[in-house]
Amino acid sequence: MSDSIEPSTPSTSSTNTTAYIHPRREPFEHGLIPIPKLIFSDGTQTLGPLRDKLVERSTQSPNHRVDSIAISDILQISLDHARLVLDTIATVLHSDSDPIVAAKPSEIEEIGVDVNDLVLFLYVQSYKRLLPRTHKDSAAVADVWPSTSAFDGYLSALSPLQLVRSNSRRFMPSQADEEAHQLSYLQKHLANILSLLADSVEESEESLVCLQVINCHESVIYILAPLRYATIYGCSDTTIVLGAVGKAVRVEHCERVHVIVAAKRICIANCRECVFFLGVNQRPLIVGDNHKLQVAPYNTFYSQLEAHMDQVGIEATIK
Template sequence: MAETDETPSPATKPSPSPAYIHPRREPFEHGLLPIPKLIFTDGTQTLGPIKDKLLSFSSESTYRVNPESIAESLQISPDQAQLLLETIACVLHSVSDPLVTAKPSEIGSIGVNVFDLVVFLYIQSYKRLLPKGHKDSAAVADVWPSTSAFDGFLSALSPLQLARSNSRRNMPSQSDEEAHQLSYLQKHLGNILSLLSESVEGDGEESLVLSAEKFEHLGFIFYFGEKGSEKILLSQNAPFFANSDPNMPAVPAAQLHDWLLHNIASTLEHITERASAKENGPTSAPDQDVPLADVSASTVNNSSSPRGPNFIEGISKTSYVRKPNDLKGSSVKVVNCHESVLYILAPLTYATVYGCSDATIVLGAVGKAIRVEHCERVHVIAAAKRICIANCRECVFFLGVNQAPLVVGDNHKLQGDSSHGLP
């Protein structure tokens, strides 16, 4: 493609971005499925041919594929293909995509865009950040689930052991997780771009180009924006596409790769500087993007950042209520709460319950997904589109869900009353 004189070359002088680039938390926290056939560790070697096969099943105008085509291309069961579609619908970035607003009965007929599916499949190889090891982890290995093959986040400690050992400091912070996700994307960005690219005359990477439309599929894993700001389309932040004609020719993938790597490096540097400032400041200072406040001798975060969840953390031996006016944003994480009753009575998009014990947790309507992980003797009362339960013990669930609960990992003695029932 002939490049105009006005287009800067990121390989020599990357264009400044109006804001830092960030990974979307949703696909990494709610979009990973424990299906071995969906985990590709050889980059594009296998996914490239799979993409071509999926495209052969799709319409040239929409690039959408149905569960039957997905099952055949990936050699998975129809039920797994349907689960894959339901998961993508919960973490998809484009609110205008019909899959996002589809009723459960319509998901199969609507299908998914092949390029969204390919990005989703690629990140199935991502492993979440591990906590630091515990000095006596061998002693608890027999009484609590070990690290999951599909999810590297689990500690060897039970929730109560975690609380009593004061090991919360060993848990990854929001900044740690964001840096880990960015580092993963930084490493694999070239492969992901090649899967979205088209080949023109010539050989090798220089022949790969990306249109603005294909570039937008990276919105599945990235976005630009800061606290309090509106998320902007990726192509409107890229100097190659911003305010350009929709019919503008495609841009060399290598240039986009360099430009994105520059932005990722800038964000990682910013995260490092922020962590350094924290270490050199008061020992009790929280992450700058995770402001904390003491409530009933517990640690609670009511972050107003639209890109970060509200944290409700460390509630112990008390009743706790949060209403819509108490929360900013649409995501909540309930972490390390024990012997308490918590009412989160606000409309949410995503919710996570992690490392809690001997508690009752009531979650107001959750529009997308709930993840309950590493909990014991917890009662969860919730209405949601879907729920994933991972590595829990002696928990009871009272659920109103649109889709059957997904139960993965090493679970013991779960009970539940659900509109779809627990397996």
């Protein structure tokens, strides 16, 4: 979604060229869709897991892309909104070589969209347009016209009649202002964007992570990754599904929690009315003040489970 432009320099300094980057205007000016479920204010925290699901779904497609049905399922939006996402990406995507750009309207659904393009599109949805400079009659505007929308930008600050009557150019941000604002957005979020688009790499045991799920209530949490340790503390009315845990899981002070985990060992302390679906190599350690606990066999599977179990050193006996 951006251009890289190298200024002309003598051949003697070709190894020291400077790259200038400017944002593409189309995704910001024509790609923003006012659908609340497409706005992820926490960035990579939500988009990271969604990207993994989209990548996995794309492997089931012969062209390794995702269609509106996959988008609807994973983003939890209606099919109409998912088709709107596809149509909008086809409109603002720059690369003419991408088949969705040159596709006829009837072909867009069959072709689908590249996952990386979709993730970039979703990240841009959190962009807020540059607000107009304060209008001299802002109080009157507030009385008769809705408050400024993040996606309506300048036009929502004035009613249509006021827009005609006012010298609007004095209040509207210039194109240079808007481009500077877009560039500032990209600079601020570049690290997160790159981390989302980077291919995952195999992790060594030393790089596996110490996970903590603390004080979560009325939630459903999936963490399908190889881990060394996991702590679940102070949760209630929550279902937690963990990937392979190579060392130990500790569940403490939880109430009405369902835990589904494959691990070497698990310690349960001071819990009430919880159900544990366990694939463990050693007998669970249950200590402290516990009431009405149930222990059941491990009962789930995901495509990378056996690989994750091998990675953390758990015998892959679960089928």
